[in-house]
Amino acid sequence: MKNTIAERVADFLKRFPPFELLKSDELLKIAEEVQILYKQKDSVIFEQGEPGHHQFYVVHKGAVSIQRKENDNTETLDKCDEGDVFGLRPIFAKENYLISAIADEECILYAISIENFQPIIQQNYRVGEFLIESFASNTRNPYSREHRGRLYAEGEPKQEVAPELFQLQPVNFVKNIISCTKNTPVTEVAKQMSKNNVGSVLVVENDLPIGVVTDKDIRNTIAIGLFPIDVDVEKVMSSPVICYSKGLTIAQAHVAMMKHKISHICITKDGTPNSKVLGIVSEHDILVSQGNNPAALMKAIKRAKKTKTLKAIRSRVMHLLNGYLQQNIPMTHVSKIMFELNDATIKRVIERSIKKMKTPPPVKFAWMSLGSQGRKEQLLHTDQDNAIVFEDVPEEKLEETKAYFLKLAKIANKSLNNIGYEYCPADMMAKNPDYTLSLTEWKHQFTEWITHPGDDEILLCSIFFDYDISYGNPALTNQLSDIIFDLTENNSLFINTLASSALRSPSPLGFFRQFLVEANGEHKDFFNLKKRALMPITDAARVLILQHKIKNINNTAERYEKLAALEPENRELYLSCSYSVKALLKFRTKQGLLHNDTGKFIELETLSKEEKIKLKRCFKSVSDVQELLKLRFKITPYL
Template sequence: MKNSVAVRIADFLSHFPPFSLLDQDQLELIAGEVKVMYFEQGKMIFAKDEKVHDYFYIVQKGAVDLQKMGENEDPETIDKCDEGDVFGLRPLFAKENYQLNAIADEESVVYAIPLEIFKPYAISNPNVGNFLMESFASNARNPYSEEYRGKLIADEEDISLNKKEALFELQPIPIIKKMVTVAPNTCIQKAATLMSKKRVGSVIVVEDKKPVGIVTDVDIRELVATGRVPISGMISEVMNSPVICYSKGLTIAQAQLTMMKHNINHICITKDGTPNTKVKGIVSEHDIIVSQGNNPAVLMKAINRAGSTKKLKKIRNKINILLNGYLRSNIPLSHISNIVFELNDATIKRTIQRCIEKIDQPTPVKFAWMSLGSQGRKEQLLNTDQDNALVFEDVPEEKLEETRAYFLKLATKVTKRLNIIGYEFCPAEMMARNPKYCLSLSEWKEQFSDWVTTSGNDEILLCQIFFDFDISYGDVRLTNSLSDHIFDILKGNRNFLNRLAAQALRNPSPLGFFRQFLVEQDGEKKDLFDIKKRGIMPLTDAARLLILEHRVKNISNTSERFEKLAQLEPNNKEIYQACAYSSRALIKFRTKQGLKHKDNGRFINLEDLSKEDKIKLKRCFKTIKEIQELIKVRFEATYYL
């Protein structure tokens, strides 16, 4: 006859991870050894520096506070565990004493799970092990921690993670580290001699070890051998500039897409993926082995050949299928984002090209199409609103409105076709077809100067959007000039940063006082959770503010910004890495929800979520609270009201 108490315990455990990942017979075996413990309010379960127990715990009823000691040795609650939450995992991972206090916040019943019984399942079941590792890393404050990722610390046993073999096109591409570099004033003949001697097909032109240009054997053949440039000239006369740069870890697929998009056959590898840091290596088309079967490069070729908006729409649907497959294969979000960004960007570029062809007259002056918002940050995985703007070259006053009329006509055609492809119109009309966002370079500079000087709430919001832009088509010199101007007027403007900080705090941590999710209170989205407003935007705003404070250009992606901040501020490395992890996790979660419900994934019905999903979200929200506390202290800001 079965033990009725053990059956009830097993039934309870079966509803919560990691126990829900076990078989019924395994659950019943564990339940038979569980110790049921009752704690009155204020009772200590374990204390900081206390020797670890032979159990870890799960709350059956009530609530448990996890506390750390503040600077004044006063306890500070950093998390609250309620029904189904596990805590006290340190004995599974480390033999040091407890680092936190665990105190019953109210009358509570807690199940103590024996390590001796449970540990074999954690080691043999990768899903159980992964969940416990992430939970422990989160309680250690940093869910991105490498120290505990990949194994349970034990004397003789490690967890063998059952990771799926990476798709070939998502494997890192081979990087040539022994590249040839020359100064801009190097004689072309000397550079060509070096290339021949070293048997390489290119040289990188550098200043202070930073790449400013690249010259290939094709350039020398077409420009020098034809007599267009004398062989005695300087290498800077034939170099391609600016250089397309990436950091190490570039995948085969991403390299293929980038080369096709920019019509190049070499990519420069630098320390942080921008031209602002030292050259680390080079990737050439020759180094790429094209994978067999389905490949995003096929989609890129189809986009570049597409002769109608209808075809581009069909290709965009295929991108969603590719995206879904990558998510199911647990491909790292950074790789997924890079690939989908390049495909989205190519779609925008092809749409603009076709619209220019359809207008009878050529473009009157050079221009640049700027993608804003999530596409500008390389975070747009789903079909969301299109946010864009256009900057064109300065023209004489008498030609200004005529020139603007041309680009408004072009922008109207482009935005209409992007809408057909699947990118909804921006409800706020923040699109290049709006005369407010179709300006000459001088007008844009004047506009930004006004926004920064005025620093009202509306101006701050507009500035935030335009700090996250990426050029999708046109002359990069225009956007570079605009970017330089923005950083010039921000230099020393602490008041503007303080106002930006207040805006970054306008959406506080999305958990209520009792750890419940804060949902919409009225309207058609009543009782739904807004993951964009309450989860993704606070991290996006924080990363933007802090990277602007350091005056770092050319990095717009939120997780990449936090990773750069971790390098710039080693003392805050842990929290910045946690923010980078949380940003990727929330975007991935929203994307999965959007694909599941065939929408933009922004509003979520919490009743549809599993306990495991809710735990993962709460883990990310703890990070939001911590980064906002850092901003409050650094900028002496308060939550925006």
């Protein structure tokens, strides 16, 4: 008679390493001897200092927290999820546990006898290698700023990319290097630069790069009189040199220059300053290259004279975004680049729309991008959310002035739609008379929303509080910010209502941490990432930053980083939220590119086990920050 329980255990184990490496008969034999354990939330599986057990563990359902205690501080090293292996110390070291394992929530574990598993480790090198790596890898903390995931790499394997995707091609570097020593007078260096028609000279010592001097360095030091012209170049050079190895892509070079605020990168044999110099890359080298790099796209956007041209450029921007994701470029840099390209597109549309009007704007105005673009988080083609604020005018000129801006907005909204930005289903766009208002009208509107915070008013505030000026006079939007903060200051009713609204989004996970997917409709069995994860963590950041009266920080990740500085006691939570926001945006972007839509819904079948684990860890941050809201504002979520 078949042992159906053992077969079910084997079917589960074979989905995960290292059990996937076992033969069917080996796996079934292990499964027959597995002990199935149920643990309630916060129950101890083993404690730091406790003698090693005769078994190690695999998480079947739920989650386990791996912790280490030093003095009076307890640090969470890792969170083990479905399929994760832990408690391996007794296999490799006859010592007491150096860490503790605590049930993070109710869970079911498979306990596997070490004695029965030892022969498999000895016979199967790959299984043993995996377990040794797992044993050594105890720092997979998603809250860490360092590269995470020694057991499972954070990034995906690089995919083949089309040759025309220029920014992913290796950067061309100058091999004929002009160099000098640190004691060379600047006057001699300047002569070398002039003679060889170059903008930089590499400073070397024992054939190793120790600095770089550029024409900008000379302007900023010698030309303004900080040093005499014959001073040693050591005094004015930039050091240390940022080095990379051969094979650096144009995208990576561009991001590195942005990150380090430099204009030159040194190419060395091993990518460090401790090996032979192969060449040098300048910002100019990248800019003069042809292709879909950000600088070339920005230049094309500013020169575009037709909507169809902007639409074509937009498809190249999406191509660039896809390449960045494949190369695993950090989302912080990707978001900034994509925001600037999106913002430049909007600016160009407004400029062209004004030219289509018979007369120039009658008064100063500002075009505001709302929602995700206002938070600098819009990476994909999403629907438009925008508004206009214009200077106050005499009562008799108000209707005429508003009519002008409504006509302008209609042209701009249509052009954006033609480019690929869908119309807002709720009509929250500048062409709607409700959202093109004078400064005083906006003040009255915000006063109404904030002093009478019903469901609709809170929804509007959550959209209109996240705005960024895309075109026009910033003094107008600054005054709007002052109005909002004046109205919300000491307004506990509004803040509490806003906090309560942030708790409305349903939990991302159900019983035993299963994804709660759509039960019916067009997206049946898909996971609503926007509603269940991005919205609640975004809403929480908004209300918390508003409570602290912090202006001009609209980006959600940046809001959490600011909160981490303001509230040191909650630093770990806020930094985990910042990390989670970036990860969730990356999930959404990848799904949007996969399905050619907004990425709102995730097809779970397209995710790997590692991606599902990472997604669930992000949900932990959502849950934790919602708990903070409940305690701080003494409210309960809507059921």
